Amino acid sequence: xxxxxxxxxxxxxxxxSPLSLxxxxxxxxxxNLYWYRQAAGRGLQLLFYSVGIGQISSExxxxxxxxxxxxxxxxxxxxKLLLSDSGFYLCAWSGGLGNTIYFxxxxxxxxx
Amino acid sequence: EDKxxxxxxxxxxxxxxxxTLNCSYxxxxxxxxxxxxQEKKAPxxxxxxxxxxIEKKSGRLSSILDKKELFSILNITATQTxxxxxxxxxxxxxxxxxxxxxxxxxxVVIP
Numbered sequence: 001x002x003x004x005x006x007x008x009x010x011x012x013x014x015x016x017s018p019l020s021l022x023x024x025x026x027x028x029x030x031x032n033l034y035w036y037r038q039a040a041g042r043g044l045q046l047l048f049y050s051v052g053i054g055q056i057s058s059e060x061x062x063x064x065x066x067x068x069x070x071x072x073x074x075x076x077x078x079x080k081l082l083l084s085d086s087g088f089y090l091c092a093w094s095g096g097l098g099n100t101i102y103f104x105x106x107x108x109x110x111x112x
Numbered sequence: 113e114d115k116x117x118x119x120x121x122x123x124x125x126x127x128x129x130x131x132t133l134n135c136s137y138x139x140x141x142x143x144x145x146x147x148x149x150q151e152k153k154a155p156x157x158x159x160x161x162x163x164x165x166i167e168k169k170s171g172r173l174s175s176i177l178d179k180k181e182l183f184s185i186l187n188i189t190a191t192q193t194x195x196x197x198x199x200x201x202x203x204x205x206x207x208x209x210x211x212x213x214x215x216x217x218x219x220v221v222i223p
Binding site for chain 2: 032034042043044045046049059090094096097098099100101102103104105106
């Protein structure tokens with residue numbers, strides 16, 4: 001069966017520091033991969049999605065970036081965090097167009 | 113821009129009550145509507161609805177889609193305290209796999 005893992009689960013970072021959140025999927029090949037953010041009191045916002053290695057689409061302008069160095073690995077990064085980057089970050093995957101999207105455990109980021 | 117609106121945003125019920133959650137959508141090239149349950153962590157998948165008028169059931173939860181009126185409802189019967197959560201509705205477009213989420217229905221079930 002397919003599983004998705006992301007880490008770290010929780011982190012507290014100072015403003016201006018770098019960020020790296022990692023996500024891996026097991027049990028499937030060539031998944032569609034996604035990064036979502038959920039800010040307090042707001043809905044889930046799609047940040048990036050990827051349909052293959054090296055193929056990244058950005059949904060909103062921001063100081064975050066994403067990379068997909070391997071088929072089942074998706075990384076969310078920032079060179080310099082802002083206070084407004086605080087939130088709950090979720091990695092997700094799907095098996096292809098029209099398929100259900102499944103979420104990882106999530107990462108709580110607090111920028112101080 | 114895709115729009116998904118859920119109502120009510122929050123409600124408190126007693127154990128044993130029935131809950132009906134609403135989700136309306138305005139989506140270009142609509143394909144499916146999905147419901148998720150979120151309890152402090154990541155959302156867990158409940159239902160995917162693609163066809164109009166066909167009810168999907170899982171235990172005490174059921175959901176149906178009306179593609180003419182552009183809405184879906186999620187019903188929870190004989191609620192239990194474990195049903196306390198935020199229920200998220202999301203629309204899925206044809207041609208890509210981008211989900212547009214509503215803000216959620218927060219349900220609190222008290223004993």
